[in-house]
Each structure stands twice: as structure tokens, then as C-alpha cells.
Amino acid sequence: MEFKYSNLVLAGVLCISVSAFAVDGGKKPHHPAPPTHPRKFIDSANMDLSIKPGDDFYDYADGNWIKNNPIPAKETRWGSFNTLIQDNTTKLLNLLKEVSTTSAHQPKGSLKQRVGDLYASGMDSLTIEKLGYTPIQPDLKRIDRITSTQGVINEMVYQRVHALGSPLFRFGVGGDDKHPNVNIVGLDQGGTSLPDRDYYLKNDPRTLKIQEAYKNYLISLFTLTGTSAEEAEKNAAIVFDIEKALAKAQLSRVAMRDPNVTYNKFSVVAFSKTTPHLNWVQLLPEMKAPGQDTILVGEPAFFKTADSLVAATPVSDWKVYLKWNILKGSAGSLSSPFVDASFKFSQALSGQKVQAPRTERMSGMVDGSLGELLGQLYVEKYFTPAAKQYMVNLVNNLKTTLGDRIQRLDWMSDETKAHALKKLAAFTVKIGYPDKWQTYDAVIINRGDYIGNLRSVGEWRYNYMVSQLGKPVDKTRWGMTPPTVNAYYNPSNNEIVFPAGILQFPFFDFDADDAVNYGGIGAVIGHEMTHGFDDQGRQYDGDGTLRDWWTKTDADRFKVRADQVVAQYNAFTVLDTIHVNGKLTLGENLADLGGVNIAYEAFKKTKEGQSKDIKIDGFTPDQRFFLSWAQVWRGSQRPEAAAQRILVDPHSPEKYRCNAPISNVDAWYAAFDVQPGDKNYKAPADRIKVW
Structure with missing residues (x-):
């Protein structure tokens, strides 16, 4: 999902392993006799x-x-999580190499055909190199034909609906925080490329170095599409200035941690009056979200600034910005000069020395694209029902303990404790894999069309998201x-x-x-x-x-x-x-x-x-x-x-x-x-x- 109203609070680098006696006295599963030299779990x-x-x-x-x-x-960090990720990548690659050797002979649209052919298309470097940047040439030519501010807005909608980029702002469909069973459209600040607003606004040596690397990246990609060096340098300045103006209007990450700050509900008509050049009554149907009378807006002040920029910025500058959105979104999937330029910029941000092997990058691509198809193969081979049940028991043990701790708190009143315990009891627990798998029904994968496959997945994801309007939130x-x-x-x-x-x-x-x-x-x-x-x-x-x-x-x-x-x-x-x-x-x-x-x-x-x-x-x-x-x-x-x-x-x-x-x-x-x-x-x- 593209916008923050999905409210995932990720515990990055933190889940842990428990194999223990249950609190209720249950025993561990029976295992064969230990090896002669038992494994040291603490060495x-x-x-x-x-x-x-x-x-x-x-x-x-x-x-x-x-x-x-x-x-x-090939890594930017290395530790327990990374070694486990590497092990999992090896497992996924074994599955992908096996399934891709036979996927061409599988029924069209089947799980193994789509997973195997998607991986094979990403590994077909000969075809990808031969194509160069031709897969995005129609997009660049379409942008060249824009002649008006309305044309700029239309292109922003087009890129979003066709999963080509998210220029200017972010849009999504998700649960309404104050009515969590109801799906609603929402808008969020966006439009920038660097990881945080501070990269545009600070002037310390480390930040200035990254700004320089970013501008060189812009110049490189424009040059690779035939733009002269002089014009590419001008384009880089145009993009950076637009994004810096957007960054100034963005809330900080700390400010956005308060869900009440970012919960702002408007009627579509009323919000449109605050952004006269962005008419949401007209735009939402064009973004496949018709019939909406209310909208959630994370940062209303940002959209006033964005609207002013739409009017004040020359159409020619917007065309450069829109081309950049196509370029940056596609660079990693085009021929090696584009991939290398993208990696060179990422080095300035992360310090990574060399790119990960193509096999590993394509494994991550398939997991990110058709993760619940690949996931079915993964859990069938590597995750047992016994492990899932053991985790269920363990979670129950921990819930009991947290409940005991809440009851003993010396700083909380009985009234608030009662609400806290009720919330704890209502936790939904999901372990291992979904009970109902996503089927990606409309995703068509062709073995010889890597970019086309990525776009098919992207458009499916967008269409699936907007299809949830009018339906209750799917909590599965x-x-x-x-x-x-x-x-x-x-x-x-x-x-x-x-x-x-x-x-x-x-x-x-x-x-x-x-x-x-x-x-x-x-x-x-x-x-x-x-x-x-x-x-x-x-x-x-x-x-x-x-x-x-x-x-x-x-x-x-x-x-x-x-x-x-x-x-x-x-x-x-x-x-x-x-x-x-x-x-x-x-x-x-x-x-x-x-x-x-x-x-x-x-x-x-x-x-x-x-x-x-x-x-x-x-x-x-x-x-x-x-x-x-x-x-x-x-x-x-x-x-x-x-x-x-x-x-x-x-x-x-x-x-x-x-x-x-x-x-x-x-x-x-x-x-x-x-x-x-x-x-x-x-x-x-x-x-x-x-x-």
C-alpha cells in the first residue's frame, strides 16, 4: 500500500526464536538423540x-x-539478521532456479509459470541489455507532448494509475483510523527522492556530499537517454529545486509519529477548495476512486504548498520532473549503464562496495512482486505446521505474562488497566503465512518481457488497492x-x-x-x-x-x-x-x-x-x-x-x-x-x- 494509513509499525530487526516448555507445563516435541558434538547456541x-x-x-x-x-x-551491514536473510535468499534461489527451468512448460497463469517466468525474465540480461532504455521511450515521448498545467496534472495521474511513479504526493486506500473496518482514500506528503527531508535542507559536509551525488545521478540518467551534458545539468537543478520546495513543506518523521497529527478528514469538496489547481472531485475518479465524499489527508499544509507549486512552476520544468520520475523508477530494471548509475548513487548513501549478484537481486524482486506465490513454495518446503503451532503456544504464554505485568503496574489506575487488558485479549496473532493466499489473478507474466512483467504487477497492485473501496477492511x-x-x-x-x-x-x-x-x-x-x-x-x-x-x-x-x-x-x-x-x-x-x-x-x-x-x-x-x-x-x-x-x-x-x-x-x-x-x-x- 502506498500511503501511511495502513499503519504498519514494523519491528525491524527484532523477532526472535523460542523453543521452550509451555507455561502450562506442556513439553517440547520429541527429537532424535543429540549429535556427538552438540551445537552451541551460546558460544x-x-x-x-x-x-x-x-x-x-x-x-x-x-x-x-x-x-x-x-x-x-555487497552488504551495508552484517549481523544476525543479515546472515539469516542470506540463508533465506539461498533457499529462495534454490526454489526459483528449480521452478524457472520448467515454468515455460507450465499452464499459463499457474503459480509455477508466473513465479518461474518472472525470475527468468529478470535473469535474461542479454535481452535487457539489448533493449537499453527503449522500454521507457514511449513514456518520455508522452511527456514531451505536454503543453499545459492540466497536461502536467494528467500525467501525474497517469503515472500513478499505471504504477510508473508517484510524483508530487502519495495516494492510497486503507482503513480509516477512527473507523478501522472502513476503507477510505488518503493523501500523504511526497514527491521527493532522497530518503529524508533533511537531505535537502541541511548544509553540513555529509549532507552536501549526498546532494552532490544525487545531482550527479540525475545528470547521469538524463545523459543516458540522449540529453546533452549541459541540458542534463540544467535538468538536475530543476528537479532538485522542485523537490527541495516540497521537502520544506513536509512534516518531520518525529511529527508524523503522532497519529492524531496526521489524521485529518475532509469532505472532498472542501479539501478541493484548499488546493484550487488540484481538484480532487475530478482527480479521484481519474485515479479509479470514484464516488468518494470524504478523504483523509496526512499533512494538509503540504498540499497547499504542492498546489501553489503546480501553478507557479513552468510546464517545461514539470516535464523534466515527470521524466525524472520515470527514469528513477525504471533505472534498476534497464540495461547495465542505468543500473550502474543507480548503484553508484546508492553507494553515497549506504557505503555498499559492490552490487549484490543479479540472482540475489532477482530473488528479492520476485518476493516483492509475487510474494504470496513464492511464499507458498517456501513454506511448503521450509516451514512445518509443528513450528507454527509451537509459536501459537508461545505467544499465548507471553500474552499471559504481559497481562500479569499490566495488572501489577503501580503507575496505572484500575480503569485504564481494564482497557489495556481488554486490548491485549483482543490481539490477533498471525504466524508463518496467511490462512488465505493472495492469487494475483490479473497478473500476466511473460518470460521474455521483464519490464512488462514489472508493470503488470504494479498495475495489478494499484487496481487491487482501489478495488477495496466500498468493501470492509480485509484483515486477513x-x-x-x-x-x-x-x-x-x-x-x-x-x-x-x-x-x-x-x-x-x-x-x-x-x-x-x-x-x-x-x-x-x-x-x-x-x-x-x-x-x-x-x-x-x-x-x-x-x-x-x-x-x-x-x-x-x-x-x-x-x-x-x-x-x-x-x-x-x-x-x-x-x-x-x-x-x-x-x-x-x-x-x-x-x-x-x-x-x-x-x-x-x-x-x-x-x-x-x-x-x-x-x-x-x-x-x-x-x-x-x-x-x-x-x-x-x-x-x-x-x-x-x-x-x-x-x-x-x-x-x-x-x-x-x-x-x-x-x-x-x-x-x-x-x-x-x-x-x-x-x-x-x-x-x-x-x-x-x-x-
Whole structure:
């Protein structure tokens, strides 16, 4: 979905693995006898034992692994999530190579024909190189014929409806936050190409370097389509100036974290009066959304600026901007000069040294295009019903524990607790893969037409989205594909979702002990549950409605605790001088803190959790729990990627996701004898308690 009203709150890099005794006393599944040399789920060889746990638990637990596992040239970061993603990519490639060898002989429109031929079309580099940029020439020529402001607006609609780009603004269909079972059209700020508005507005050396790289990218793509160097340089300035004007009008990422700020409902007629050159009464039917009397607008002030730009900017400049939208959206799918230019620009943002192999890029393309077709092949081979059922049991255990913790809160009134418990009980849990698969019925895939296939998928996705108008919100749909190594909480559906891809070690392993699994997937489950009660999620009730169910006193008490979390993370830096944005990362930081607390308490209800003397590989159960938590976060990233993530990523850097939450957990101090004077020590009165 193209606009934010889908309200996915992603727990990027965080789901974890749990294989443990159920709280109700259930037993693990039977397994064959262990191998002669049992696997070490916590391996001291990965640790830097020269570091005191209380000084830097992240380096203590992960230091040697990080030293011995440098970032591969094709990656911008490398750690537990990345190794698992790489393993999943290998599995997907095995499936894709197998199915693509026979897909040409499969019935047209069948699952294997479409998946196999889509991959094969992307791997047909000879045809792609031969075509050059001819697949987009009709689009560029169409733009050349524009002669008026109305023609500019018509082209913006055309690109959107035909999935060629999203110039000027973003548009989508999704649930109404205050009526979560009703689909509604919505508008969002957009129109820019750089990852964040700050890249246009700041003037520090790092930002100026990226601006220069972006302008060179613009020049490169225009030049590759036959534009003279002088004209291409002028075009780059035109595009940058338009996008900078749009960036100035955009709200910051922190401001957009408040769902009440971005919930603005208008009648279509009334909103059209605020944007006289963008007549939504006329535009919505042209965008295949007829018959709408109301509209949600994320940032009304942005659209006033955008409307003014439409009138004030020369048509010739808009034509350049519209061509750029075609170019940037297609560059990665055209011949190698376009792909190379696109990658060169991405290097300035991320620091990546070399491109990933084409096979891996095409695997990601198929997963992103026909993910629930490919996902069926993936789960059939790699995800068992037993694993799904085990996760169901584990989630129930964690829900019980979170309920117990809510009832014991000393800062919340009984009235608000009752609402919180009702919301918790109403959680929908999705594990592994959808119960009802998407069929992509209108998507036609031809083995020899890569660009055509991508456009077929894009148009289907748009048409499917607008087809939901007039229908209730389909809450069976997933926001991630089954092979995805991630998890999320969706407040408007009040659901927690765990794709099959993340339910593997170091997150989940049937053969791991309880401590490892609860420190892994248990903390991820607790993390996603806590998202329902973070600074954003807490504003939605049990049926997904955006409404205030808190007493004022309780809301004020929550804010005091949340502000303490903001302050703790604001003090952290990357690259020596760039501070973590505690407000941008607040939701994920609250979820990390809640996740590790909930998982630890649930772990203590297991047989292993209640034993103190039994050690495995030299570590007590409590130590293994926290070491498991730490090894989920092990990894490193390139400086360019680290700087970019501070601006755009709502997750804190891995070191602080590891160290900061446990500095507020009493049990961690006891497990590793952390004492006053240790660098990560916090006095008991200063340890933050929220959920």
C-alpha cells in the first residue's frame, strides 16, 4: 500500500526464536538423540571475555563475532539478521532456479509459470541489455507532448494509475483510523527522492556530499537517454529545486509519529477548495476512486504548498520532473549503464562496495512482486505446521505474562488497566503465512518481457488497492511475505505478525534450550506486543480505533516514563558525533524494553528458568537468556549506512538496542554481577519501568 494509513509499525530487526516448555507445563516435541558434538547456541568463542559485562554487554557478548565477521562487500551491514536473510535468499534461489527451468512448460497463469517466468525474465540480461532504455521511450515521448498545467496534472495521474511513479504526493486506500473496518482514500506528503527531508535542507559536509551525488545521478540518467551534458545539468537543478520546495513543506518523521497529527478528514469538496489547481472531485475518479465524499489527508499544509507549486512552476520544468520520475523508477530494471548509475548513487548513501549478484537481486524482486506465490513454495518446503503451532503456544504464554505485568503496574489506575487488558485479549496473532493466499489473478507474466512483467504487477497492485473501496477492511491480508526476516504490529488491526522467515536461529530453534529461545523469539514476541502500548500504539483501542482510552493522570504518568526513555537514547551517538534521535526511535525503544522484560518473566516460569545451578557451556540459565538477547543484535554497519539510519530508521543502532533495555532490568545486574562503577550501571531508582 502506498500511503501511511495502513499503519504498519514494523519491528525491524527484532523477532526472535523460542523453543521452550509451555507455561502450562506442556513439553517440547520429541527429537532424535543429540549429535556427538552438540551445537552451541551460546558460544564463548563469539564473545570478548576481556570486556566487563557491566561496561559494554554488547561487546562482551558479541565482540569476537563482530571482529571475525567483517561486512561483505555487497552488504551495508552484517549481523544476525543479515546472515539469516542470506540463508533465506539461498533457499529462495534454490526454489526459483528449480521452478524457472520448467515454468515455460507450465499452464499459463499457474503459480509455477508466473513465479518461474518472472525470475527468468529478470535473469535474461542479454535481452535487457539489448533493449537499453527503449522500454521507457514511449513514456518520455508522452511527456514531451505536454503543453499545459492540466497536461502536467494528467500525467501525474497517469503515472500513478499505471504504477510508473508517484510524483508530487502519495495516494492510497486503507482503513480509516477512527473507523478501522472502513476503507477510505488518503493523501500523504511526497514527491521527493532522497530518503529524508533533511537531505535537502541541511548544509553540513555529509549532507552536501549526498546532494552532490544525487545531482550527479540525475545528470547521469538524463545523459543516458540522449540529453546533452549541459541540458542534463540544467535538468538536475530543476528537479532538485522542485523537490527541495516540497521537502520544506513536509512534516518531520518525529511529527508524523503522532497519529492524531496526521489524521485529518475532509469532505472532498472542501479539501478541493484548499488546493484550487488540484481538484480532487475530478482527480479521484481519474485515479479509479470514484464516488468518494470524504478523504483523509496526512499533512494538509503540504498540499497547499504542492498546489501553489503546480501553478507557479513552468510546464517545461514539470516535464523534466515527470521524466525524472520515470527514469528513477525504471533505472534498476534497464540495461547495465542505468543500473550502474543507480548503484553508484546508492553507494553515497549506504557505503555498499559492490552490487549484490543479479540472482540475489532477482530473488528479492520476485518476493516483492509475487510474494504470496513464492511464499507458498517456501513454506511448503521450509516451514512445518509443528513450528507454527509451537509459536501459537508461545505467544499465548507471553500474552499471559504481559497481562500479569499490566495488572501489577503501580503507575496505572484500575480503569485504564481494564482497557489495556481488554486490548491485549483482543490481539490477533498471525504466524508463518496467511490462512488465505493472495492469487494475483490479473497478473500476466511473460518470460521474455521483464519490464512488462514489472508493470503488470504494479498495475495489478494499484487496481487491487482501489478495488477495496466500498468493501470492509480485509484483515486477513499480510503486510510482509512469508520469507521475510522481520515482524510487525499493526495498530489499526490490533495484530501481531511473525512471518516464517524469522522463525529460525538465532530467533527460534526447536533444539535450543528455553533460555536461548526466550531471549530470542520470546523477546521479539514481547516486543511486538509492547508496540500495542507504545507511544503510538497506546492511542488505539482493542478494535483498532484511534481513540483516547486513558485517564489523563495515567497518560501523564506514561509520558513521564516515555520521556525518560527518550533522554536515555538521546545520549547515545554513532560516528562519535551523531546522536540517536530518542523521539524518532521511542516506539521501538519502548518495545525493546517491554520485550526483554516480558520474555524474561515468561522464561522464569519454565523449568530451566526456575533452576539456578544447571549450567550449559559454562553459563547459568539467566546468563544464557541475556546472552541470547545480545547475540540477536550482533553486527556492524558501514559509516554511511549508520549516518543514514539515524535520520530515517525508527530503530536505534544495534549496540544500544542490546545495552540500553537491559540496563533497566534488575535480573541482568544479578546475572552478571554488575556493580556501581561499571559503565552501563544504573542505580535501582534510575532504572526505567514502563510495561
